[in-house]
Amino acid sequence: MEQKRFRDYLYKSFYQIKHYGKDDISVISNIVNALYKCAVVSNQSIQKELWDFNNYILEEVDIQSLPSMDYDYLKAIMVKFANTTDEKLNWA
DSSP, rough: OOOOHHHHHHHHHHHHHHHHHHHHHHHHHHHHHHHHHHHHHSSSHHHHHHHHHHHHHTTTTGGGGGGGHHHHHHHHHHHOOOOOOHHHOOOO
16 A cells, blocks of 8 residues: 655645635634644654645735734744744745
């Protein structure tokens, strides 16, 4: 039996939630928060997969057009996520 990659499990677990919740920032923020919490307890290779998948989740979100409180909430999670994974966050 072929072993699946971790990213395959992430995709199968979240892609429909992303698809149907892409216009609801609370759904997207909660996905990002779940991925961040997984990263906190994971090793570096899994953290990289989680960060990359997080970028996939945010591809369809117009970050700059979010209402201020939604933006601030999502950015706060992203800052913690970036710090945990040693990634660079390119948000204003």
